[in-house]
Amino acid sequence: MKIVVTVKQVPDPNSTLTLEADNSLSREKEVVLDPGDECGVEEALQLKEAHGGEVVLVSMGPERAKDAIRKGLSMGADRGILITDPQLAGADALLTARALAAAIKAESPDLVICGTESYDGSTGMVPPMLAELLGLPQLTVAKKVEVDGSNLKVHRQTADGYEVLEASTPALITVTAAIAEPRYASLKGIMAARSKEIKLVGLGDLGIERGETAETIEGLTDAETRKAGVVIEFDGTAIDRILQVLTEAKVV
């Protein structure tokens, strides 16, 4: 089966965020392959190992997003496509989905795997848009995926358990971090990734015009912050201090 995994380069979750002059989040700092996408790549590789086929990584971003694709290639994916175009700066979810959809459509995959949400934006809106634009059913928030021929079965995480979803391929799934523990790239994998293809495409290649963005940031204000309270060391009186707070809040 042919599997496309969408991957995104994000600011390292362990680094501090900064803002650009136009109020967009700076992505110039330490950047990594989104940890959630690593799980998606891993799941794709396991499906390929079990059923054969090809794993193609598709990303959108500045040219250095090649590094994120390269990371996935070093894990074992076969090739990558990077949609990169100055016109895509500040792209909203719909434009992102339109660009990804155009690139993915040309690949005619059996399965599209996306992270449930990115680590930086955490809104999870691109995958359902992508499913709609590709005309695919969506099986979302998957913590387990089984493939049997063209039948797909997914355990979808819910607030109090899970749902069992079934569909036929081609389909789009979104996966949680519970889906698979990402493998470390081997030295051999890293070497092999150097010669794997990463194709660069622009909006023109995809036949897409930018269009008006869905939303404009009119301004930023400081969020209401809670006043910092008291910070104490854990010593002989700390437990009594906590009890006092619990008593004032009437929970003991």
Place this chain on the structure above:
Amino acid sequence: MYAELSQGVVAPTVLELLAKARELGEVEAIALGTGAKAAAATLGKHGAKVVHVNEDKAFDDYLAEPATDALAALYKQGTPDLILFGFTSDSRDVAGRLAARLDVGLISNAADIVAKDGGFVAKVPYFGGAKIASMKANKKPAIVLVRPKSFEASEVGGTAEVKDLAVSIDAGSKRSHIVERVVEASEKVKLEDARVVISGGRGMGGPDNFPLLEDLAGALGGAVGASRAVVDAGWVPYSMQVGQTGKSVRPGVYIAVGISGAMQHTVGMKASKVIIAINKDAEAPIMKMADLGVVGDALKIVPALTAAVKAKKR
């Protein structure tokens, strides 16, 4: 307003959102699947003037696509200025497809929404939650997804006019089939309703130490939550996750144990009345928002606190 039903019952966040929606204008809701007609009465009490209903079982049995078809059909009839969704898994699936189908985009994860110059501006937590971005919707309809617990639900005692929505769901939309629903977690006290929530993060050291939090929760009559980091690491189930992509809680007391306080977590708990943080790092962001921060080893502090609470109750 997309009135998401969960097994026939109106999702709580829908009623919260109605309290805001009725301030912004005339609200019509759409309720789909088994229980939609019964739900209309509840929606009316919370301010919906009209509820469009369709009880086709396809809405219960298939993910996202039938509901998208129904919303698109309703949109053509009435062309609303604003379509509101709760920021939940089910509603996200529908909203994303609808925004792509109508080619309008959307604004997600909003904490508030205001009418401005004939359009709408959503207030969205931004930049690690330190800033609030005012995002203007440029297209019509504006589609906005609002975080749960952003508003308080309240009844206004109205009655909604119930209208049957004629829409046929064909086989092309019956694809992502929900064949089974499995309930795993039988929470003693529901996280969202608990008056005390004790959440654990990486600082708990490992899943084997979570029973310490259960003991404290037992003594306080509370519930145990967790950060995304430990849920992703597989220590505890997703049903326990508090934060942007987990549950939003606003208990009387929130005790964050071994949680550094990343925005992903704090947006889901910062509305708590009192916050107590237990962390070995005095500089952790959580310490700057806690009413009381205790610096030390969680594995020593938590059992000591549990014992003290039990002793006090005696």
